[in-house]
Amino acid sequence: MDLCDAREALKAKGLTVTEQRLAILQKIFDMGCYFTAKELHQALPSEKRVDLATVYRAVRLFEREGLVRCVGEIGNCRYYAKACIHNPPHAHFRCEKCGRLFCLRPFNFDDSKELISLAGEGFEVRRVTLMLEGLCAKCRKEQLINHEEGGK
Numbered sequence: 001m002d003l004c005d006a007r008e009a010l011k012a013k014g015l016t017v018t019e020q021r022l023a024i025l026q027k028i029f030d031m032g033c034y035f036t037a038k039e040l041h042q043a044l045p046s047e048k049r050v051d052l053a054t055v056y057r058a059v060r061l062f063e064r065e066g067l068v069r070c071v072g073e074i075g076n077c078r079y080y081a082k083a084c085i086h087n088p089p090h091a092h093f094r095c096e097k098c099g100r101l102f103c104l105r106p107f108n109f110d111d112s113k114e115l116i117s118l119a120g121e122g123f124e125v126r127r128v129t130l131m132l133e134g135l136c137a138k139c140r141k142e143q144l145i146n147h148e149e150g151g152k
Contacts, residue, residue: 004029004084013065023048024058025067033103034071034079034092072101072131095136097143102136 006026010017027044028035035043041055059080062068069083071092079092079101090106116125135143 004082009067009084013067015061015065019048020050020054021058021061024050024055025062028062028068028080028082029084031082034081034101036077036079040080070129072129074099074101091130091132093132093134093136095139096133097135097139100136104132 006022006029007017009025009029010021015021023044024040027040027048031040031043037056037059038052040059041050041052044050044055059068063070063080066083068080069089070078071081072079072094074094091104093102093104094100095102119125
């Protein structure tokens, strides 16, 4: 499956195509599941490096225009993901012990319909964000081992 084209995505949204926006959006399209603005800034190639404030502004603009979506907030850190056909909406899981985020399976049509129906009549749902929290498999296993060793 081809990746989305940053230049075409910017044009489709009626946004001015600048070298900085192009570099930032192309890196977003190339990235995996989720990222923070700081991680995005660090991932930009050195020859395309832009200052962190510009990355934050671009991400906020891209979020308003539907090119990225916020997938969750942990503390005062926002996590984003590309919003395109290559990354359908899906839930995330955050481990309370190690702090890692995990992507869960994408929503299917029936899941989305059910979630949206929870809002009831008269509401306009524009975004669904679902973050599950608990212990990841690795941390849970460590906890069980520690518990068994301490219980002997």
